[in-house]
Amino acid sequence: QVQFVESGGGLVQPGESLRLSCAASGSIATIGTMSWSRQAPGKQREIVASATTGDFRGYLPSVQGRFSISRDNVKNMVYLQMNDLKPEDTAVYYCGIFGGNNWGKGTLVTVSS
Numbered sequence: 001q002v003q004f005v006e007s008g009g010g011l012v013q014p015g016e017s018l019r020l021s022c023a024a025s026g027s028i029a030t031i032g033t034m035s036w037s038r039q040a041p042g043k044q045r046e047i048v049a050s051a052t053t054g055d056f057r058g059y060l061p062s063v064q065g066r067f068s069i070s071r072d073n074v075k076n077m078v079y080l081q082m083n084d085l086k087p088e089d090t091a092v093y094y095c096g097i098f099g100g101n102n103w104g105k106g107t108l109v110t111v112s113s
Contacts, residue, residue: 001102002026004078004095009107016085020107022078022095029053029073033098036069036080038091038109049080050098063089085111 003025012018020036028034033052039045049069050058057069068081078095090111096103 002028002031002097004102004104006093006095006104006107009093009109011110011112012085013113014086014111016111017081017083018085018109020080020082020093020095020109022080022104024076024078026076027073028071028076028078031097034069034071034078034095035098036078036093036095037103038089038093039106040088040091043091045094047098048093051078082109085109087111 005023006020008018008020033050035050036048037045038048048060048063049067051069051071059067066084071078092106092108094103094106
């Protein structure tokens with residue numbers, strides 16, 4: 001089973017950017033859809049962005065236009081570029097397989113002035 005390790009989280013001010021990285025322990029080339037999800041304190045986990053092996057990219061409406069997901073099937077990496085961050089983006093962000101139970105341990109993103 002492929003394992004995922006997220007990195008790149010941190011404390012930023014509103015309006016700033018972060019790039020999250022997800023390293024897979026094995027090949028992701030045959031994994032149909034890779035996703036980033038997040039869970040804020042006291043809230044349910046939600047899918048933030050998804051990327052198929054093709055060109056489809058899907059986003060949570062509240063991050064559309066600010067976040068961008070990409071995947072590198074050669075390096076077995078998945079990225080989440082987050083721009084114009086808002087306090088409501090504060091959460092633990094996870095990388096994993098869409099629709100599956102295989103997710104990493106997460107990286108914390110805190111947006112605060």
